[in-house]
Amino acid sequence: xxxxxxxxxxxxxxxxxxxxxxxxxxxxxxxxxxxxxxxxxxxxxxxxxxxxxxxxxxxxxxxxxxxxxxxxxxxxxxxxxxxxxxxxxxxxxxxxxxxxxxxxxxxxxxxxxxxxxxxxxxxxxxxxxxxxxxxxxxxxxxxxxxxxxxxxxxxxxxxxxxxxxxxxxxxxxxxxxxxxxxxxxxxxxxxxxxxxxxxxxxxxxxxxxxxxxxxxxxxxxxxxxxxxxxxxxxxxxxxxxxxxxxxxxxxxxxxxxxxxxxxxxxxxxxxxxxxxxxxxxxxxxxxxxxxxxxxxxxxxxxxxxxxxxxxxxxxxxxxxxxxxxxxxxxxxxxxxxxxxxxxxxxxxxxxxxxxxxxxxxxxxxxxxxxxxxxxxxxxxxxxxxxxxxxxxxxxxxxxxxxxxxxxxxxxxxxxxxxxxxxxxxxxxxxxxxxxxxxxxxxxxxx
Numbered sequence: 001x002x003x004x005x006x007x008x009x010x011x012x013x014x015x016x017x018x019x020x021x022x023x024x025x026x027x028x029x030x031x032x033x034x035x036x037x038x039x040x041x042x043x044x045x046x047x048x049x050x051x052x053x054x055x056x057x058x059x060x061x062x063x064x065x066x067x068x069x070x071x072x073x074x075x076x077x078x079x080x081x082x083x084x085x086x087x088x089x090x091x092x093x094x095x096x097x098x099x100x101x102x103x104x105x106x107x108x109x110x111x112x113x114x115x116x117x118x119x120x121x122x123x124x125x126x127x128x129x130x131x132x133x134x135x136x137x138x139x140x141x142x143x144x145x146x147x148x149x150x151x152x153x154x155x156x157x158x159x160x161x162x163x164x165x166x167x168x169x170x171x172x173x174x175x176x177x178x179x180x181x182x183x184x185x186x187x188x189x190x191x192x193x194x195x196x197x198x199x200x201x202x203x204x205x206x207x208x209x210x211x212x213x214x215x216x217x218x219x220x221x222x223x224x225x226x227x228x229x230x231x232x233x234x235x236x237x238x239x240x241x242x243x244x245x246x247x248x249x250x251x252x253x254x255x256x257x258x259x260x261x262x263x264x265x266x267x268x269x270x271x272x273x274x275x276x277x278x279x280x281x282x283x284x285x286x287x288x289x290x291x292x293x294x295x296x297x298x299x300x301x302x303x304x305x306x307x308x309x310x311x312x313x314x315x316x317x318x319x320x321x322x323x324x325x326x327x328x329x330x331x332x333x334x335x336x337x338x339x340x341x342x343x344x345x346x347x348x349x350x351x352x353x354x355x356x357x358x359x360x361x362x363x364x365x366x367x368x369x370x371x372x373x374x375x376x377x378x379x380x381x382x383x384x385x386x387x388x389x390x391x392x393x394x395x396x397x398x399x400x401x402x403x404x405x406x407x408x409x410x411x412x413x414x415x416x417x418x419x420x421x422x423x424x425x426x427x428x429x430x431x432x433x434x435x436x437x438x439x440x441x442x443x444x445x446x
Contacts, residue, residue: 054233054282090128166205257355283330351426358408364404371444380440388421
């Protein structure tokens with residue numbers, strides 16, 4: 001019978017040799033976090049993942065069950081996941097001795113061997129370790145009888161993985177009980193000790209600010225972890241975009257240019273001196289931004305009755321992002337009252353950067369000439385995609401926009417309206433054309 005650590009080690013080695021991803025769906029960690037985590041698991045260490053909010057720590061923990069065997073035998077009817085050849089509780093040892101080869105066996109799936117607990121200040125020793133079950137005592141058993149115990153989450157994670165999110169939020173006295181179970185393999189409940197040779201891999205998460213300020217991991221428990229692995233936000237813009245593409249549930253089409261603008265916006269917020277970087281800017285910031293832009297497009301389609309080929313997000317929908325995401329960012333103390341202005345400024349910068357990158361090499365001079373000649377393009381929440389394109393339906397305008405449409409792959413009405421508006425917004429941010437915004441409508445040119 002293999003231990004859980006051996007099981008994880010052998011399955012991880014097999015995955016590495018086969019070139020398969022041991023943590024599917026985890027983006028941007030291939031050259032940094034994953035190799036460190038893999039080394040820790042190969043060494044048989046308990047692990048704490050340390051990083052700011054929204055860096056994918058919990059998702060990484062939830063990928064670990066893929067390293068367990070798909071099925072494992074357990075004693076049928078046992079309260080814990082005890083192996084038929086190695087029962088650990090007095091009750092199952094007695095059953096094994098009495099029944100021998102007739103001991104009933106069932107199979108446990110890998111997902112059932114992963115136990116996750118969000119650490120909260122009100123978590124008790126009973127929650128984690130166990131407590132006396134008054135019902136069993138009422139049935140006539142002695143209070144000191146080990147079979148009166150109702151086991152907590154740690155014993156129930158036997159032969160599996162126990163994941164504790166936000167470990168520093170556990171009270172220090174609770175951490176002591178956790179240390180006792182993990183290090184000494186015994187459970188102390190209501191004055192008597194029951195030794196349980198638990199086979200559990202402990203993985204935990206912590207935020208750096210909690211690690212040092214709001215709470216802390218007590219020194220003996222911190223020493224028990226064999227490895228501390230630092231996580232991070234996506235290092236590259238492509239990874240930031242990939243996270244949005246993977247995680248966002250978009251209810252309307254959102255052009256890749258707008259997704260990139262939101263990704264750049266997120267990265268600018270993370271680097272802003274006005275933002276409290278100690279609290280971090282979660283990857284959920286970008287995901288929520290993309291979903292909000294899609295929702296704005298869907299709302300416009302419903303209100304205006306847009307046909308199918310006109311439904312889609314446009315740059316004007318980016319304005320809906322700031323009020324929604326304002327609460328996801330912690331600002332420096334000196335920025336009170338300027339929060340929305342800071343985000344709006346960073347969003348304009350991100351849009352300008354996305355426009356320069358997407359349209360690099362495209363000659364927009366003819367489009368500037370069309371606007372200077374008197375064309376006025378109106379957009380906004382109450383303007384359909386077809387209405388955006390009406391002033392740009394002249395031969396000169398269509399010729400000027402043809403390379404833009406080709407570069408951005410804009411084919412239907414919604415995509416072309418978004419592409420044209422994106423080019424116009426880029427020109428405005430580059431101070432090559434004018435723009436006026438009033439009552440929810442934006443006019444380019446004039």
